[in-house]
Amino acid sequence: EAQVTQNPRYLITVTGKKLTVTCSQNMNHEYMSWYRQDPGLGLRQIYYSMNVEVTDKGDVPEGYKVSRKEKRNFPLILESPSPNQTSLYFCASSPRGTWTIETEAFFGQGTRLTVV
Amino acid sequence: DAKTTQPTSMDCAEGRAANLPCNHSTISGNEYVYWYRQIHSQGPQYIIHGLKNNETNEMASLIITEDRKSSTLILPHATLRDTAVYYCIVRVEVRDMRFGAGTRLTVKP
Numbered sequence: 001e002a003q004v005t006q007n008p009r010y011l012i013t014v015t016g017k018k019l020t021v022t023c024s025q026n027m028n029h030e031y032m033s034w035y036r037q038d039p040g041l042g043l044r045q046i047y048y049s050m051n052v053e054v055t056d057k058g059d060v061p062e063g064y065k066v067s068r069k070e071k072r073n074f075p076l077i078l079e080s081p082s083p084n085q086t087s088l089y090f091c092a093s094s095p096r097g098t099w100t101i102e103t104e105a106f107f108g109q110g111t112r113l114t115v116v
Numbered sequence: 117d118a119k120t121t122q123p124t125s126m127d128c129a130e131g132r133a134a135n136l137p138c139n140h141s142t143i144s145g146n147e148y149v150y151w152y153r154q155i156h157s158q159g160p161q162y163i164i165h166g167l168k169n170n171e172t173n174e175m176a177s178l179i180i181t182e183d184r185k186s187s188t189l190i191l192p193h194a195t196l197r198d199t200a201v202y203y204c205i206v207r208v209e210v211r212d213m214r215f216g217a218g219t220r221l222t223v224k225p
Contacts, residue, residue: 004159031210031211033210033211035215037157042215042216042217042218043160043215044215045211045213045214048211050211056211059214088157090159090160092159092160094210096210097209097210097211098209103210104150104162104165105152105160105162105210105213106162107159107160107161108159109158109159110157110158110159112157
């Protein structure tokens with residue numbers, strides 16, 4: 001089944017303790033991205049990747065890191081989490097990121113992160 | 117700046133058509149209109165997209181005005197499972213996909 005898989009689905013952690021949220025897709029998609037969703041602020045893009053070893057900042061990249069060492073995986077790294085990073089996180093993938101291709105995005109089921 | 121304007125909320129009776137409007141008066145010639153929905157706190161789900169022609173798939177129909185400044189998503193026979201937040205997005209590349217507040221559609225029995 002074609003899907004985007006995020007792990008963990010729920011995570012409670014303490015301030016400053018490094019964590020990684022994993023994202024994997026099995027559709028051989030070139031494009032992957034991360035969003036966070038907060039009440040009243042909607043979905044905001046954190047980082048995106050057009051292909052392996054190509055990443056770029058979205059609208060709210062502060063406090064986050066990403067890497068794209070292989071096509072299927074796009075982990076989101078919080079080196080020193082803070083309470084303002086408490087949020088619902090979504091990973092998404094799409095066949096290509098370039099404008100010449102009409103592309104829909106596939107989203108994972110989300111990771112609910114609480115930083116205390 | 118918001119690229120789209122949608123009503124905050126709408127109700128629809130079960131079994132009736134749900135018509136969700138979207139204004140995108142500043143849309144440029146190469147921008148597509150996409151619709152996604154988000155049921156509760158699940159990941160957004162693609163519904164349909166179009167450039168200038170009307171489109172239909174198994175989920176919905178998309179009607180785009182001739183001047184492309186507005187569009188309507190039509191769910192022909194809404195069910196309770198269609199209760200969700202519906203997002204209208206205009207974009208060229210997928211990396212430019214920005215979500216607004218969307219329309220909260222409630223389908224009532």
